Amino acid sequence: MKDLLIITNYYPPETGAASNRIFHLSQGLQKYNFNVSVLTPLPNYPKGRVFEGYRGRFKQTSIENDITIHRLWIYASNSKNKLLRLIAMLSYSLSLIWFFIWNKIPKTVIIQSPPLLVAFTSVLFLRSKKRKLILNVSDLWPLAALELGALKKNFGYKILEKIERFNYRHADLILGQSDEILAHVSSIYKHKNSLLYRNYPYFKAPLPTYKTQTSDKLKIVYAGLLGIAQGILKLCKELDYSKIQFHIYGAGAEQLAIQYLIKNNTELDIIYHGEVSRQKLHSVLTQYDVTIIPLLNRIYGSVPSKIFEYARLGMPMLYFGGGEGETVINKYELGWVANASDYTELNTVISNLDKTKLALENRIKIQKTALNCFDFNKQLKQLIEII
Template structure:
């Protein structure tokens, strides 16, 4: 049985796309006769506080779904203060160094990036001709940070670019969750081996049934991180509620602002449901007419995993983020697109949706498209063929 180690910043019981993606990868490899170990911080995302179960722990090891999980100490923080965020990343990097010193590391290692500093620590210390290092890139940093306004082009940015290049250069294989990521990597290192590894979900398709029989208003849902990048707070302010009712699930930095907005503006047809488990969320999502996937700014290299998850649920989408995600929606006819950042266009697109067309037949078509084209196991088998 071949051993493989996955180094990541996110893992269940943490919620969100990153956690789900790595869990499914680990579980999938385990089911294909790999002996899988995962190294991750003590759970703290998205609250920035170590979960109650793990408070007071320096480390915790367990076997979960036949996967060996090692949770290491981290100075947890989701503060907007850049220094505190840096300290949090460095603390996990130091814990990784301690782990590498005292544990035997397999010959195949998958390293999640970003965070760049954590990936750099892993690549720097584990780089060996006898070891295969696989860099799993889900977002392009520091470019994404620049587009989000979190970073500026200065000496610090140049330093992060050097780290990024070091990571790509010393990885034996780079996995990218979008074509744009692979294009970027190969523009720097043309000969680098790359593999498109999308964030496909792995769950049994749900039964499709009719929704919104009255068709008085379009029942639209947003589910996910309420962070700066998603811009859900601004979305709530800019939407025209004449023909829609917006339902929100999730948690994050904008949660309090959204709750205050709803409290102070009862005329806005918004219902906030809080955060629920992924299994519960799936049961809720299939009761809605349509989902919205917003990004405050178009982020090069980003393709929200919600596209593939919603498609498997048979849920039509409005995509409001530009880039490669927009192309996927159009190519596979998964819903509608609005110009990134143009709320007037978004409201126009929504107003033109014929609710009578959002029926069981249309939803089944979307689900079939997902089953045929966004298959987790087919993709995983292709990846295994490369890394074995």
Template sequence: MKKEVLIITSYFPPEIGAASNRIFQLANGLQQNDFNVSVLTPLPNYPTGKIFDGYKVKFRHVSEEKNITIHRLWIYASNSKNKLLRLIAMLSYSCSLIWFFMWNKIPKTVIVQSPPLLVAFTSMFFLRNKKRNLILNVSDLWPIAGLELGALKKNFSYKMLEKIERFNYKNANLILGQSEEILTHVISMFPNKKTFLYRNYPDFQPPQLQQVTSSGKLKIVYAGLLGIAQGIYKLCTALDYSTIELHIYGSGAEQSLIEDFVYQHPELPIFFHGRVTRDELHPLLLKYDIAIIPLLNRIYGSVPSKIFEYARLGMPMLYFGGGEGENVIENNNLGWIATSGDYGDLNRVISNIKMESLTLERRQNIQDVAVDNFNFKKQLELLKAII
């Protein structure tokens, strides 16, 4: 008999981005390996902050996709920079979760995604039970990450978030962390807590690689969320374009700033391509020389999932984010590293990248490392054994 598992998350396809991809892959992987999986998630709205077409004017939407039952609940959708509106959005989803918990039978095994902290707290608080196996999947360390990003200050609200964070960890039977730094942080609070390193490894067929045709300039691509944390607008303004092209795919809070900058500087080789689906993106990425992975500030506990996805695509990477991600790039020979926050060093590193070093053999070696070391199926087998 299949084991019942409920996954509670704030992000799920058709929403785009690492968070939704990560949870869908976990749900799909478990469903294909003797688990009966259901998902609780808001009506899709990320990153636009507006309910997607086909889901509007609905309080609840239930569907079955790849044998996974998906319950989409009402949310006051917003991507506003106004903290009050964003809090209202999280509270609205939390209220929908409480309503769902009251009227539906909840499986014994529940996986809760964190952040958002408040949504995770709602789930951990209302579902805590000695007979229930609560698994907390921690992808970023909040409130620490918010402090490092400048989104939070050390005040009363911050102390409350720290208390919520501790409550969530304390009441979890198992904590999944996407980085060693996350697990170290958890164990520093609760030394006996059961933890598991769960990287965001992708699970798609590695493409057949071909040599990229040189155009004379180094073709650098960024693909993903155009948010404050990524700092793509700052990147556009700080790069030396004498030997490079910059191609950008994605959407997010900084999109209008980036589009305006590109429009106002037609002399610069910056190309904004907008948002595309993940399936559309993969073949597009293969025509570029290197992929850049930036963070505006080093964020403790963060290891961008793009590292593992690009590696499976055989993409050489330029990492500009600091922290544990640097170790992954260096230890697996996946590309180049520039000092986090130092745009002078970034331009220096770029100027030293030789076109002749971007060989097909190098791409193949990167892909081989990903297939051998960043293996989703092997990781899932280990996870299955402990849940």
């Protein structure tokens, strides 16, 4: 049995795409005869506060589903203040250094990036000719931060670019969740070993169900992180509610602002349901006509994991983020697209939706496409063959 360590910022009981991705990866590798351990902070995402039951500890180690989970101290914060976010990343990096000094590290390590500084710390301290470092790149930082407006192209940005290049240079293998990510890495290091490794979900998909709505209004649902990148607050302000009702599930930085907007603008037909478990979400999504997957701006390299998860559920999708995600929606006929950041076109697309594509027959077709084309185990086997 081969020992393997996964270093990540996110892991259950935290929720979200990153947590789910690493959880399924660890479970999958364990089933294929790897002795997997996970190194992660004390759970705090997305609330920015360590969860109850984990507070007041510097480290907690547990065995969960035959996997050893080491949870380390972090100064937790989801503040918009860049300094506080930096302190949070540095605090976990210091905890990692402490762990590296006092513990034996396996010869195969998978490192999640971003966060860029956490990946840098791991690569810097673990690089060795005797160790294989696999960098799992889910977003391109600092480029994504620049496109979101969170960073400016100044001296600090150049430092982050150097850190990014350092990580790529010293990784033995790059896993990229999109072709754009792999193209970016190749533009920096042409012959770097890489593998397209999408964020495919792994769960038993219930058969699609759907009852034709009697209401004249189209029920659109968003479920997920209410963060800056998703732009749900702006979306709430820009949608035309004459023909739709907008339902929201999730939590994050924009949550309070969204709740305030709903409370003080009762003419907006928005219903906020709070945060629910992933399992419950899978059961409630089927009551809606279509799910929307937005990004505030087009982010190079980004392909939201919701595309693959909702396809597995047979949900028709309205994609509003541009880039490679748009290509996936069109190629596999999973729904509709509107140009990123063009809210006028978005409202036009919504008003002209072909409602025959909301029917149960099309949902079954979407699910079959997902089961055939977005196969978690097939992808995992490709990874195992090269590690």
